[in-house]
Amino acid sequence: MPLPALFLFLAACSTTTDSGDTAGTDTAADPGADSSLLGSCGGEVDDGVPEPFASWFLCSDLTVDGGSLKSHSTSLPPHPSPYYDPDNALWVEFDEQGGDRFQNPNELSEQDMNLTIPLDPIAKGLTITTAMVDEEAGTNTEEYRGRFQGLGLDGTALFTGVAAPGDAISEEERTFDQYEGHPTNEGVYHHHGANPSALMVLEHLGETTSTTPGSGTVEMFGIMCDGTVVLGCNELDGASVSASALDAQGGHVGDIDSPDGESWFEDRYHVHACSALGRHLTPEIQYYEGTCG
Ligand SMILES: [Zn+2]
Ligand SMILES: [Zn+2]
Structure with missing residues (x-):
């Protein structure tokens, strides 16, 4: 049975992947406000999914099948990252942390990630x-x-x-x-x-x-x-x-x-x-x- 949170989650995903033209880099998300993104990041959790998965594993669709937990997620991080498309509202500048770090050339994208966990x-x-x-x-x-x-x-x-x-x-x-x-x-x-x-x-x-x-x-x-x-x-x-x-x-x-x-x-x-x-x-x-x- 779909939960309302799923629709909020899907809405959040489409926003983060498609809304680049409405977000300027000067409004890059404040890392201090990150947890608010998780409020709309709840996957569909079927009845019978045990703890801690049911309550603690947000942003994934979870079901139990034959003694295993099955998960599906997009692997889109629910927080700012320099690895988002620069047009994305969640894009931020890379933090070199005093020169210790450097950005790799890759850009993150929505995935179709599935796991079966006994x-x-x-x-x-x-x-x-x-x-x-x-x-x-x-x-x-x-x-x-x-x-x-x-x-x-x-x-x-x-x-x-x-x-x-x-x-x-x-x-x-x-x-x-x-x-x-x-x-x-x-x-x-x-x-x-x-x-x-x-x-x-x-x-x-x-x-x-x-x-x-x-x-x-x-x-x-x-x-x-x-x-x-x-x-x-x-x-x-x-x-x-x-x-x-x-x-x-x-x-x-x-x-x-x-x-x-x-x-x-x-x-x-x-x-x-x-x-x-x-x-x-x-x-x-x-x-x-x-x-x-
Ligand atoms: Zn231990
Ligand atoms: Zn790695």
Whole structure:
């Protein structure tokens, strides 16, 4: 059953993709007003979609089918970016951040992004070691096979914690915009780790007052296609995390309870994308079975 939010979402999408001729660059959106964009960014969520997906994964159409969550999204970021078409109302100038960053030549565009994520994933039985996590694609048979391998809370794509073949992720990160995302040469806007965009969703929902990764009271970035959850520096219920308890990609198995103490995932492998814990990237090694498209 379509929800009213879907129509608001579609209206917002057509506005952000087509309204360039009415928006001058002198009215570029104020990053401080970003969360208002999320108010009209709600995909269609079917009955039966469990938490946290139903409440926390905005901007995606979600349904449950045969033990899996199916998502569809456009990967259009609901915030300003220098990677929008300069005629778009959400276009802003690239922030070089003192010369550390430079803009890549790509322009983001609306995508048809679909993922199937198991609700009860089956572990492959891996112990993830430093040797397996080298931030290079194609060096281990247990790696995620593709690049678009996860869904962010804001409906944008999560890529794995590796660069395109031949590139280094540390160099690619220099092309991130102020929301720690960038587009591929096919226009797919995506994140490789901790980012303010997902935290904007949590701010919009009243779960955190900070959108700076590492400073949020509640931090969750998204979920990978095999069922691996991507959290921030703490457990969702506020419990602290010890770096010594984590594997080489910042992961471990444990229950994930909501900030209100509701059980959301039991014995679930998840990574903590958190610089203070040693790694801010999405996972590289696929912990659970599945082909992930
Ligand atoms: Zn990338
Ligand atoms: Zn944890």
